[in-house]
Amino acid sequence: MSAPESTTKAKPLGERASAARGPGPGGGGLGRGPAAFMGGQSAEKALDFKGSLKRLLRLLQPQRAMLYGILVFGVASVALSVIGPKILGMATDLIFAGVVAKDMPAGVSKEQVIAGLRAEGNNTLADLFSGIDFVPGQRIDLDAVGQVLLWVLLLYIVASFFSLLQARLTTNLVQRAVFDLRERIEEKFAKLPLSYFDRQPRGEVLSRATNDIDNLALSLQQTLAQIVSSLLMVVGVLVMMFVISPVLALVALLSVPASVIVAAKIGKKAQPQFIKQWSTTGRLNAHIEEMYTGHSLVKVFGRRQEAEEVFREHNDTLYGASFKAQFISGTIQPAMMFIGNLSYVLVAVIGALRVASGTLSLGDVQAFIQYSRQFSQPVTQIASMANLLQSGIASAERVFALLDADEQEPEPAEPARVEQVRGQVEFEHVSFRYAEDTPLIEDLSLTVEPGHTVAIVGPTGAGKTTLVNLLMRFYELDGGRITLDGVDIAGMDREDLRAKTGMVLQDAWLFGGTIAENIAYGSAGATQDEIVAAAKATHVDRFVRTLPDGYDTVIDDEGGTVSAGEKQLITVARAFLAKPAILILDEATSSVDTRTEVLIQRAMNSLREGRTSFVIAHRLSTIRDADVILVMENGSIVEQGDHETLLLTGGAYSRLYAAQFAEALAETD
Known part of the structure; x- marks a missing residue:
């Protein structure tokens, strides 16, 4: 086997380093890891919104063709949509002209009618009629109105078709980007050292790889096309507004700075709550995962109430953060609507005055009012999507933090290989520590001959499992070297090394x-x-x-x-x-009954035959036939030899054996 049976099995409550994590089992590494020395997680980093957004957009660059397609279809859809109100205004002018002209005497000109009104002193009505293209005595031209409406309908149908194509491309783009991101995370997991998983709760890691990516995908799906369309709509509508009336366009523009300032202020207050929401989600998932994995232990030790209290604490924190994030960001849309309505009122009043003065036609004012709505609507939409965007960026940063985590040392460019493994293993002045200020193994040297069985015994925390973890290169040495048939394993490819090694663990x-x-x-x-x-x-x-x-x-x-x-x-x-050429057995019989232990022992004897084997055991009766027995204390080998020799010396091994023998007698009595 090229991989261990488990690297993240649960530990009892008493071995947990951080009470904040709650009662019950938790994720750990093989044996004693850095979590034994380091208490819990590092604090959540402050969000770099702009940096994370830029990095998120870079994820979309490989799909440039689809990005260009989204932009082209968006431009086409918006262009047709913004032309619609202007053409629809023509229908209004035709109807209004027919209403105005039907009661006028036929055969006179428009100029004559206006001159007559001015002669009567009715200058206001004269100014109004001067802005209308009508023929006295002519009723509403229904055919012309019908043609205009048909063109508008056709424009809107084609615009909707382009919008549909844009939405389809957006979905494809987002799903491909998320697909690539998931693959990158999978590749990252293979490159992360075991120490990373020792420091992180499993639920937290899973939350980043599942919940955060799903939330990111949802945010991109709902905001990407909408933001593109909204921005294009703002530009297109603004152009048409200036074409119709620069004065009214400037009035409408007054709402933009106010909208930007309000959205920025509210968004700045909402963002920390989104960070807190998703970081708390990760902690809550970690707690739930631990409670599910170790539910038997929680019940046995009567810690259910404490577990529920920790759950309620995390849940209350998540509720508070989620409520504040959604409520604060949710105020953006009504604020934008209020500003938009003020702009709408100003446009309507000034537009009516300009119609009355004959500067603009009624149809142009109607179109402009529609444009003012279309202008404020995308601004409001962009603001209303701020909560989704902020939530997505918060999740993106958590995913990026995982992708940026320190990786294990890269494989050598030209890795050394052991073509025919004999199984000689040497530890030469090996030193290792999980924490910089806490030495564990210092200047350890050991030679294991091919085909021999080496048993490693000693109290908990002595460094037994750490020794085989170093042999498997789950951790890198701080000093010295380990060789396999004379080849330094640090120069070997990890996959090649582990392919030559098999492990059977206690869990x-x-x-x-x-x-x-x-x-x-x-x-x-x-x-x-x-x-x-x-x-x-x-x-x-x-x-x-x-x-x-x-x-x-x-x-x-x-x-x-x-x-x-x-x-x-x-x-x-x-x-x-x-x-495997090398076999590692780590407490493989410690949790089974005596009869099953005999069967497992026989199976392992068959497995060990002709192989270099490392056996970690607490039950000394299972290792009596080992070629060499190592007794470890505090990361050092204090005794080594075969079973009989070590018993005769009367040292640490003899005391361990006597203690177990006395315990067995006590159990018999």
């Missing part, structure tokens, strides 16, 4: 799938006969045959359909089938 990890698929997990292309042979060699076949579907029995990721001992046997069979 057996199974995924949702059949038993056969779980056994073959570390051996791509394994045949059914090979799977069955591995199962027979490791005593798995005997209980699989009793299941209704045999090797096709489906088990879930918690292995709920098989017992703990049977789960462990499956993981041993998995390692057996992978045929």
